[in-house]
Amino acid sequence: MPDLATPLIAWYRDNARDLPWRAEGFGAWGVLVSEFMLQQTPVARVIPLLEAWLTRWPTPTALAADPPAAAVAQWANLGYPRRALWLHRAAVEIRDRHDGVVPREVEALLALTGIGDYTARAVAVFAYGERHPVVDTNTRRVIARAVDGRSQPGPPARGDLAAMTALLPRDDQDAAIVNAAMMELGALVCTARAARCDVCPISALCAWRAAGYPDTGDLRRKQAAYEGSDRQARGAVLHALRAAPSHALPADDVAADWPTPAQRDRAIDSLIVDGLVEVVDGNLRLPQ
DNA sequence: CACGCGTGGGG
DNA sequence: TCCCCAAGCGT
Known part of the structure; x- marks a missing residue:
């Protein structure tokens, strides 16, 4: 390497x-x-x-x-x-x-x-300047390409930290810079959508480039569909309550236009469990 | 370990 | 337009 x-x-x-x-x-x-x-x-x-x-x-x-x-x-x-x-x-x-x-x-x-x-x-x-591997999704993508010769990283795994450790120089300050530089490179140059190899400082050393940019198949977990999801329903409930600051709304009036009432109710219940919505006399409001 | 979890900007 | 993506974490 x-x-x-x-x-x-x-x-x-x-x-x-x-x-x-x-x-x-x-x-x-x-x-x-x-x-x-x-x-x-x-x-x-x-x-x-x-x-x-x-x-x-x-x-x-x-x-x-x-x-x-x-x-x-x-x-x-x-x-x-x-x-x-x-x-x-x-x-x-x-x-x-x-x-x-x-x-x-x-x-x-x-x-x-x-x-x-x-x-x-x-x-x-x-x-604090300590010496440890810092591994985020940008870093994992740069390692997948430059080191492993793959187009995209797999899901986060044990071994990611060891892989980054192998790239860190001894000196604490240099190690911190390399951690930051891997993230920055992934954010600005070696992005998920594109690889701007023309401005990449390690293109000459990159295993993926050397192999001719093989498309190894994308093993990343796909983001769950948002349209029609419980997450979207939760978002609609929060949006409605933010629009009515300080005063509580009758539960039936919150996101009343949501197409599936059962899902809306489920979203409200889960938000209450999470502590993101309060019930006051049967009315809903943001916690205060 | 795979899944659920908001919101908005850019290609 | 629409889809993909964005310095993850808790369960």
Whole structure:
């Protein structure tokens, strides 16, 4: 396996986007919040809401002092609002178990609500400079192509972390840059739809390119159909309740035009279970 | 391990 | 237009 780190580091120095969480001194809490928001939500939509979030809650303790409902409301339209509840819960855990300081150990980060393999290592590496493999979907795609010679990665698997570890230089700072560079390359150059090999710093070393871009068959899990799904129904319920801020609505009036009432009711029930909808005297409202 | 979970932008 | 995609996580 040729050395990918050296060209990646040089490329990253010249081509990395100037993103808020990469600013010197952005802080571990800011990095952690950004990572929560970036879970399945594009960068461009995260940036303005991240700034607003950190202005309102500059520390985990500040967030923990407000009710979870405040976090859900501030989450606005980022999608997957359960993440707002998880982030709030993580803030409480940081206050109660870590004296209000975002932990730097991967194991401690993994124990927080809403933090998994990716986010734990992203915080440890990008906020604290520790040396670990950080593997997201971009990184997995770049490894699939450059190293394994396949057009797309399979589903996340054990072994992903080991594969990335093999690419990391010894030096902690260089390792952090290579982690970031793999993600950045996947986001900007070696994307899911296209591979811009003409501007890729490792095209000469790429196994997929060398093999003539074989289409290995796409093993990625397909996103479930959204049209007609329970998720869509939940989205419609939330949309209706957001449109009626502060006052509760009779349950029958919420998304009343939804084509299948049973599905609408199921969506409401699941949102109540998740803590994203409240029942007050038989009326529904967003938690407050 | 495969599935459920929002919302919106771009090719 | 419509479909695909987007720094995952919990169960």
